Amino acid sequence: MSQAPATLFDKVWDSHVVRKIKDGPDVLFIDRHFIHEVTSPVAFLGLEQRHLKVMFPEKTFATADHNTPTINQHLPVKDPLSANQLKALEVNAGKYGISHWGLGNPKNGIVHVVGPENGITLPGMTIVCGDSHTSTHGAFGAIAFGIGTSEVEMVLSSQCIMQPKPKKMRIKVDGQLGKGITPKDVVLFIISRLTAAGATGYFVEFAGEVFERMSMEGRMTVCNMSIEMGARGGMIAPDETTFSYIKGREKAPAGADWDKALAYWKTLKTDEGSVFDLEHHFSAADIEPMITYGTNPGMGMGITQHIPLAQAAGGSKATYEKSLDYMGFHEDEAMLGKKVDYVFIGSCTNGRIEDFRAFASIVKNRKKADHVTAWIVPGSHIVEQQIKDEGILDILTAAGFQLRQPGCSACLAMNDDKVPAGKYAVSTSNRNFEGRQGPGARTMLASPLVAAAAAVTGVVTDPRTLMSE
Amino acid sequence: MAYDKFTVLKSTAVPMPIENVDTDQIIPARFLKATERKGFGDNLFRDWRYNPDDTPKKDFVLNNPIYTGKILVGGKNFGSGSSREHAAWAIYDYGFRCVVSSFFADIFKNNSLNIGILPVQVSADFLDKIFRAIEADPKTVLEVNLPDQTITILATAESESFDINSYKKHNLMNGYDDIDYLQAMKEDISAFAAQRIY
Numbered sequence: 161m162s163q164a165p166a167t168l169f170d171k172v173w174d175s176h177v178v179r180k181i182k183d184g185p186d187v188l189f190i191d192r193h194f195i196h197e198v199t200s201p202v203a204f205l206g207l208e209q210r211h212l213k214v215m216f217p218e219k220t221f222a223t224a225d226h227n228t229p230t231i232n233q234h235l236p237v238k239d240p241l242s243a244n245q246l247k248a249l250e251v252n253a254g255k256y257g258i259s260h261w262g263l264g265n266p267k268n269g270i271v272h273v274v275g276p277e278n279g280i281t282l283p284g285m286t287i288v289c290g291d292s293h294t295s296t297h298g299a300f301g302a303i304a305f306g307i308g309t310s311e312v313e314m315v316l317s318s319q320c321i322m323q324p325k326p327k328k329m330r331i332k333v334d335g336q337l338g339k340g341i342t343p344k345d346v347v348l349f350i351i352s353r354l355t356a357a358g359a360t361g362y363f364v365e366f367a368g369e370v371f372e373r374m375s376m377e378g379r380m381t382v383c384n385m386s387i388e389m390g391a392r393g394g395m396i397a398p399d400e401t402t403f404s405y406i407k408g409r410e411k412a413p414a415g416a417d418w419d420k421a422l423a424y425w426k427t428l429k430t431d432e433g434s435v436f437d438l439e440h441h442f443s444a445a446d447i448e449p450m451i452t453y454g455t456n457p458g459m460g461m462g463i464t465q466h467i468p469l470a471q472a473a474g475g476s477k478a479t480y481e482k483s484l485d486y487m488g489f490h491e492d493e494a495m496l497g498k499k500v501d502y503v504f505i506g507s508c509t510n511g512r513i514e515d516f517r518a519f520a521s522i523v524k525n526r527k528k529a530d531h532v533t534a535w536i537v538p539g540s541h542i543v544e545q546q547i548k549d550e551g552i553l554d555i556l557t558a559a560g561f562q563l564r565q566p567g568c569s570a571c572l573a574m575n576d577d578k579v580p581a582g583k584y585a586v587s588t589s590n591r592n593f594e595g596r597q598g599p600g601a602r603t604m605l606a607s608p609l610v611a612a613a614a615a616v617t618g619v620v621t622d623p624r625t626l627m628s629e
Numbered sequence: 630m631a632y633d634k635f636t637v638l639k640s641t642a643v644p645m646p647i648e649n650v651d652t653d654q655i656i657p658a659r660f661l662k663a664t665e666r667k668g669f670g671d672n673l674f675r676d677w678r679y680n681p682d683d684t685p686k687k688d689f690v691l692n693n694p695i696y697t698g699k700i701l702v703g704g705k706n707f708g709s710g711s712s713r714e715h716a717a718w719a720i721y722d723y724g725f726r727c728v729v730s731s732f733f734a735d736i737f738k739n740n741s742l743n744i745g746i747l748p749v750q751v752s753a754d755f756l757d758k759i760f761r762a763i764e765a766d767p768k769t770v771l772e773v774n775l776p777d778q779t780i781t782i783l784a785t786a787e788s789e790s791f792d793i794n795s796y797k798k799h800n801l802m803n804g805y806d807d808i809d810y811l812q813a814m815k816e817d818i819s820a821f822a823a824q825r826i827y
Contacts, residue, residue, distance in 0.1 A: 178821045179814065184796025187814070191827040199713065201664035210808065215815070216822065227662065241662035248664045285827055292712040292736060308714035308740035310806070318811035320818055324794065326735070356649055357706040360735055390709060392735050424826065456649050456709070479648040479704065572658040572711075581681070593653040593710060595676045 165431035185322040191285040193220040197249040199290030203312035217257040230564035269540020269566040272296040272508035279409030283398040283425040298395035299379035305393040327437040332368035335444030340624040343378030344607035348450035356458035360390030376405040377514035388457035397429040452605040455483040502585035503615040507571040510588035511539025522612035528560035529618030537569040586614040632745025641698035651710035670722030708737025
């Protein structure tokens with residue numbers, strides 16, 4: 161008898177269940193564990209208090225990213241609290257024999273950029289990190305999601321966590337994306353349709369022509385933001401695009417191991433006839449460059465549209481009004497032409513080489529608007545080197561931009577890169593929550609193209625108007 | 630870290646009828662720089678609670694002395710955003726033991742259960758009843774009964790049951806955590822690891 165059809169998600173999840181607890185969570189084995197300086201110290205403290213060891217130190221990888229400065233990384237970190245956390249990561253990694261790519265290491269960068277680019281992230285894995293954007297790694301057909309510090313301690317001490325199995329959702333986008341429409345626009349569009357809680361309780365598989373044609377960088381952008389609609393994670397079936405991205409990367413399998421891995425990876429797709437708890441279908445033709453106007457990532461709109469009326473936006477009117485009031489916006493206003501003070505390109509969402517290529521394509525032969533402060537922050541040293549090697553740095557420099565050093569930077573205001581109160585930022589990061597980029601900062605999320613258009617015009621601009629045929 | 634056992638909690642409650650309360654509001658990222666778990670309650674809802682000069686914002690509910698208690702009642706989609714367990718730590722450290730909402734973000738819910746906070750998910754109607762009861766009388770007492778899985782507005786005896794899996798319920802009622810459980814099954818885990826391809 162043939163087996164019942166299974167989804168990609170089921171195949172990966174079920175193969176990692178060490179034990180099923182009746183009316184309780186599954187004990188899930190974790191193949192790869194990433195740690196960073198912010199959410200790991202208390203977990204290590206817990207290990208010490210309980211006199212526990214790290215069970216499989218070779219399955220955990222440490223990188224410093226959240227607190228790190230993005231200029232003068234060769235100098236001591238000025239903020240004593242940040243310096244203390246960075247030191248704690250180094251000490252803990254050393255003590256337990258965990259690989260550590262700290263500040264100054266040529267492999268250093270944002271955890272969700274360095275994992276894939278070094279071949280640590282592979283199809284069919286379970287991957288966790290004390291960071292909600294761990295969902296990024298789902299782009300490779302892995303089950304990847306963010307965990308809390310108690311769970312970091314669990315993974316360190318037992319290589320397992322205890323999770324109820326989420327429900328399954330498939331989101332299909334078919335058709336061809338128009339000019340100037342990027343993966344970021346696709347995911348902001350989906351979140352605007354589903355809302356910031358529309359996928360809570362679900363694990364999402366992205367499928368359809370649009371994702372099949374998308375690069376790995378683009379797939380990472382999409383899966384990265386699946387948490388922004390509440391999903392436990394998002395994933396995309398691995399294919400030739402995935403395999404050719406992985407092949408030859410430092411920690412990727414090679415030789416006979418590669419052949420064995422590849423044979424397994426090719427089984428990682430949703431079988432015909434599989435059933436999802438919920439399915440959504442969208443058409444690529446309905447997607448235009450997106451921008452957010454409110455204080456959660458579900459509050460996004462096509463850049464040529466007007467801000468929705470409260471009743472059309474759904475949810476409570478008071479919450480909606482609080483959000484627009486924070487942004488200094490009003491219902492039914494156009495977003496085009498709104499003044500922009502800061503532009504940020506970078507983060508685990510849009511800090512990869514493709515994002516800087518897109519940014520450069522707009523700013524080439526143009527100049528940064530005088531009143532705009534721009535932070536151009538590569539996701540890793542490897543991306544930084546690519547930017548230099550491909551001549552993108554020359555384009556940026558000629559246009560009046562300065563390239564910074566890798567880190568989470570202005571995504572979350574834990575380091576020196578903060579947007580001042582009341583100022584407007586067009587940001588390629590993932591969250592427009594109140595104060596996310598600094599107390600009182602007003603964030604508009606968008607693609608690298610929209611960010612570039614804002615950087616050179618100084619106002620919210622449709623990037624298609626700056627693109628050649 | 631050990632936490633207080635949870636059985637039956639009778640308490641007044643603090644109402645926060647705002648939707649999508651995200652973890653950046655609960656504890657802004659700039660307060661995540663500690664290497665120990667202490668003092669997070671001081672910065673709970675920091676930017677809603679204090680002005681930039683550190684004076685309390687008079688119109689914020691935590692600064693209003695008529696609202697007190699160990700139960701926080703929030704709007705739909707409470708705890709969305711970042712995975713920071715610090716958000717749950719801040720809520721616990723401030724003195725809350727239970728958060729009530731009509732919908733919780735997944736990671737926040739897991740984090741809460743792992744540190745001894747009970748997230749109680751109620752219907753939108755019942756949440757509305759709670760908000761209205763507290764608005765009418767800030768001294769309204771709620772009873773959260775974990776063994777029976779019920780939440781009751783004592784003055785009117787209006788009640789609703791809530792879901793929790795029996796494993797987590799047992800943990801909370803006894804102050805156990807998942808690390809104890811996982812340590813007890815290390816042999817099974819080793820055997821499992823040995824047959825993984827990665």
